[in-house]
Amino acid sequence: MRVDLRLKACVLALVIGGTSVTSAHAQADAGGKPGNNRPIVVASKPFGESYLLCEMFSQLLEARGFAVERRPGLGATEIAFGALRTNAIDVYPEYTGTGLIAILHDSLSDSLAADPRAVFSRVSRQFAQLYHVRWLPPLGFQNTYAIAVTRKTAAQYRLRTLTDLARESSHLTAGFTADFIGRSDGLVALSRVYGIRPRDVRPLAPAVKYQALASGAVDVIDGYSTDGLLSKYNLITLVDDRHFFPPYEAAALVSAELDRRVPGAVAALTLLSGRLDEQTMRALNRRVEVDGEDVRVVARDELAALGLVGNAQTTVTTGEVSRSGFARYMWDRRAYLAALTVRHLLLVGLALLAAVIVALPLGLALERARHLAEPVIGGLGVLQTIPSIALLAFMIPLLGVGVVPALVALWLYALYPIARGTYTGVRDADPDAVSAAEALGTTPVQRLIWVRLPLAAPVIMAGIRTAAVITVGAATLAAFIGAGGLGEPIVAGLALADTRMILSGALPAAVLALAVDGILGLVERLVAPAHRRRAIWRSSPSDELRVAPAV
Amino acid sequence: MSHAAISLKRMPTSLAARNVSHHFGSVTALDDVSIDVPDGRAVALVGESGSGKTTLLRCFNRLIEPERGEVSIGGKNVRAQPMVLLRRGIGYVQQHGGLLPHWRVLRNVALVPTLREMSDATDAARHALELVGLPAAQFGERFPHELSGGQRQRVALARSIAARPGVVLLDEPFGALDAISRADLQETFDKLRRELSVTTLLVTHDLAEAGRLADEVVVMRLGRVEQRGTMKTLISAPATEYVARLIEKARAGLEALHA
Numbered sequence: 023m024r025v026d027l028r029l030k031a032c033v034l035a036l037v038i039g040g041t042s043v044t045s046a047h048a049q050a051d052a053g054g055k056p057g058n059n060r061p062i063v064v065a066s067k068p069f070g071e072s073y074l075l076c077e078m079f080s081q082l083l084e085a086r087g088f089a090v091e092r093r094p095g096l097g098a099t100e101i102a103f104g105a106l107r108t109n110a111i112d113v114y115p116e117y118t119g120t121g122l123i124a125i126l127h128d129s130l131s132d133s134l135a136a137d138p139r140a141v142f143s144r145v146s147r148q149f150a151q152l153y154h155v156r157w158l159p160p161l162g163f164q165n166t167y168a169i170a171v172t173r174k175t176a177a178q179y180r181l182r183t184l185t186d187l188a189r190e191s192s193h194l195t196a197g198f199t200a201d202f203i204g205r206s207d208g209l210v211a212l213s214r215v216y217g218i219r220p221r222d223v224r225p226l227a228p229a230v231k232y233q234a235l236a237s238g239a240v241d242v243i244d245g246y247s248t249d250g251l252l253s254k255y256n257l258i259t260l261v262d263d264r265h266f267f268p269p270y271e272a273a274a275l276v277s278a279e280l281d282r283r284v285p286g287a288v289a290a291l292t293l294l295s296g297r298l299d300e301q302t303m304r305a306l307n308r309r310v311e312v313d314g315e316d317v318r319v320v321a322r323d324e325l326a327a328l329g330l331v332g333n334a335q336t337t338v339t340t341g342e343v344s345r346s347g348f349a350r351y352m353w354d355r356r357a358y359l360a361a362l363t364v365r366h367l368l369l370v371g372l373a374l375l376a377a378v379i380v381a382l383p384l385g386l387a388l389e390r391a392r393h394l395a396e397p398v399i400g401g402l403g404v405l406q407t408i409p410s411i412a413l414l415a416f417m418i419p420l421l422g423v424g425v426v427p428a429l430v431a432l433w434l435y436a437l438y439p440i441a442r443g444t445y446t447g448v449r450d451a452d453p454d455a456v457s458a459a460e461a462l463g464t465t466p467v468q469r470l471i472w473v474r475l476p477l478a479a480p481v482i483m484a485g486i487r488t489a490a491v492i493t494v495g496a497a498t499l500a501a502f503i504g505a506g507g508l509g510e511p512i513v514a515g516l517a518l519a520d521t522r523m524i525l526s527g528a529l530p531a532a533v534l535a536l537a538v539d540g541i542l543g544l545v546e547r548l549v550a551p552a553h554r555r556r557a558i559w560r561s562s563p564s565d566e567l568r569v570a571p572a573v
Numbered sequence: 574m575s576h577a578a579i580s581l582k583r584m585p586t587s588l589a590a591r592n593v594s595h596h597f598g599s600v601t602a603l604d605d606v607s608i609d610v611p612d613g614r615a616v617a618l619v620g621e622s623g624s625g626k627t628t629l630l631r632c633f634n635r636l637i638e639p640e641r642g643e644v645s646i647g648g649k650n651v652r653a654q655p656m657v658l659l660r661r662g663i664g665y666v667q668q669h670g671g672l673l674p675h676w677r678v679l680r681n682v683a684l685v686p687t688l689r690e691m692s693d694a695t696d697a698a699r700h701a702l703e704l705v706g707l708p709a710a711q712f713g714e715r716f717p718h719e720l721s722g723g724q725r726q727r728v729a730l731a732r733s734i735a736a737r738p739g740v741v742l743l744d745e746p747f748g749a750l751d752a753i754s755r756a757d758l759q760e761t762f763d764k765l766r767r768e769l770s771v772t773t774l775l776v777t778h779d780l781a782e783a784g785r786l787a788d789e790v791v792v793m794r795l796g797r798v799e800q801r802g803t804m805k806t807l808i809s810a811p812a813t814e815y816v817a818r819l820i821e822k823a824r825a826g827l828e829a830l831h832a
Contacts, residue, residue: 452673452674454667454669454670454671455671455672455673455674457667457671458665458667458670458671458672458673458729459671459673459684460636460660461634461636461660461665461667461671462660462661462665462684462685462688462732462733463656463657463658463659463660463661463662463663463685463688464657464684464688465657468688472673473673476675477674477675551674551675552675552676552677552716553674553675553716553717553718554675
């Protein structure tokens with residue numbers, strides 16, 4: 023049993039942490055194939071079914087000798103598709119309706135709109151023309167939006183269809199995913215077609231929406247028709263009686279260059295076309311989302327059942343993990359978490375180092391050209407207001423996915439506090455001392471090294487410390503673009519609605535932030551100018567409070 | 574040995590400003606000003622804020638480069654040598670001493686000797702501390718914030734003379750001190766500058782201080798020289814209404830004290 027648990031932890035580590043470990047393998051494998059200088063990058067959007075399909079694609083390819091690099095949970099439609107267009111990834115599962123409306127911003131006439139084949143041929147033609155991106159034949163099931171309510175709500179308000187919902191919507195609170203609220207085939211269009219006007223609309227993360235509905239915090243949510251949780255919570259999905267939602271057939275979306283770069287890969291992926299029906303998919307999703315089974319195991323079982331890979335060697339028992347305690351769960355994943363922590367620290371350390379190298383001289387230069395200081399530092403400050411996830415998304419078209427764009431984004435965040443601290447610290451360093459040193463014949467460099475920097479050191483260090491803590495936090499989001507780190511279990515946990523998995527990344531990240539803050543707080547004291555050092559070591563009560571968490 | 578060296582007579586280092594003018598934006602700080610400080614003498618620049626006295630002082634160590642006119646030390650234009658070398662040869666004390674707060678007293682005093690790469694920089698600093706009445710053994714290892722205001726100004730004074738300059742420039746050096754520390758330090762300084770026969774230019778707004786410490790007084794007003802002369806001349810024959818009023822005010826202050 024202990025072995026099983028450890029095995030499972032390792033398997034999970036491979037699934038989620040695929041970026042580092044798998045790619046190393048993959049690159050080694052890929053060496054043998056001519057013209058194949060990069061593994062096939064298989065990605066997914068951040069929800070359970072997409073993870074599962076990503077894993078199935080990956081195993082399908084690996085079983086045929088292709089090197090694969092997994093980037094599950096890469097980001098919502100814009101990010102995933104953006105990465106595919108720029109060939110940063112090679113394949114991810116997408117839905118035809120999403121392609122039609124959210125990417126092409128197109129619609130079909132009413133007679134065609136309900137016909138899956140019409141939608142598929144429209145998107146496949148348009149995508150090939152506009153983006154050179156290829157839709158492989160659909161996998162065989164649809165996963166349309168399912169507007170869901172509890173049985174109790176359905177009975178109380180006599181809800182069966184979306185038209186019924188429109189009638190009662192002013193009494194109801196909706197909890198919709200940000201994706202659904204924002205998409206043109208989401209809430210806006212739904213309101214237009216049905217006249218649905220909920221009393222209140224709360225944006226909810228996919229991971230919490232079912233819980234929110236079950237607990238009565240909201241009355242209606244958007245789900246996907248293949249969600250395993252629909253049956254777990256015994257929910258009613260309302261009938262789309264005006265055929266508002268287009269068909270959402272799942273299919274592999276493949277980059278322009280994959281076929282050229284890795285001949286045979288597309289043919290391998292096509293083996294799955296038409297093999298997964300809706301019932302199967304719902305059952306598979308249920309195993310992942312409700313039973314907490316390992317994505318890798320579920321994918322392998324299904325591929326084996328379809329005769330697409332060799333038989334499963336061992337079946338990992340289900341339910342063990344959910345019964346053992348959280349501490350045990352963390353302990354069993356300690357190697358994986360330690361590796362993630364190291365990677366997290368590397369990301370933070372590199373980004374911070376690069377930021378110091380740029381922002382410290384910049385702060386010093388601005389002190390000598392003060393009229394530029396506020397515009398430049400203000401400009402860096404504006405970067406701080408860009409939400410990290412948006413900044414990461416901007417990076418994809420420029421730098422693709424993975425470590426490099428994540429480092430650039432983190433570096434951008436770290437610039438402001440360091441430049442501000444350096445500029446302010448050096449500018450405000452004891453003006454009398456600086457002017458006297460000047461009058462007595464010191465060179466500007468001597469003044470900088472002997473007077474300004476030593477006196478400014480604590481302020482500069484405080485800037486670096488702030489930057490470090492910000493970076494530790496922001497680096498958890500780097501996992502969204504496949505850079506790894508402690509964000510990996512957070513992103514995966516959010517997608518798979520697994521609170522424990524989220525915590526397994528979030529808690530170490532929080533501890534790391536406190537530790538970094540505490541350690542740099544000590545460094546801040548060490549670099550205090552000599553005359554203040556003794557006084558500081560005696561330390562005031564407020565100082566004690568500030569470092570307390572680190573100790 | 575350094576003791577002997579420091580008491581040697583300096584190179585002749587007279588100061589001269591010729592027809593110097595300078596503006597800060599639209600404000601005239603100096604308007605065609607000329608002054609001389611003969612070698613080894615002390616001259617005080619007296620005036621209110623905005624009279625241009627500090628601006629004139631700062632022309633000599635090129636903290637200000639005047640728009641017009643010529644400034645020279647020992648007959649040599651101050652621009653003739655690199656700025657840092659010029660400054661290392663001139664002692665300077667400002668109102669708020671400007672000691673480096675993170676350096677101990679001895680290191681502060683050794684700053685200019687170190688900059689001049691003198692082999693006995695520390696000895697020179699020790700000796701300078703002795704001269705201002707702060708034995709290095711007792712005060713050398715303290716930080717400036719561990720001294721009183723008067724002691725800090727003494728250290729600043731020691732720093733200004735440690736490299737045995739021929740000239741010292743003093744910008745309100747006693748301005749921020751209480752009356753007693755001030756009188757003590759004035760006395761120390763007066764003795765010191767005569768011993769070292771250092772050429773001194775002193776900026777002050779206090780006529781009495783100027784009279785006590787300087788051989789000659791230059792009264793400045795709105796960027797121009799109102800009168801130059803010994804204190805005696807100023808009192809007996811004030812050249813302008815303004816000088817007369819200034820002396821009257823100083824006298825009134827003293828009389829109020831006596832009454």
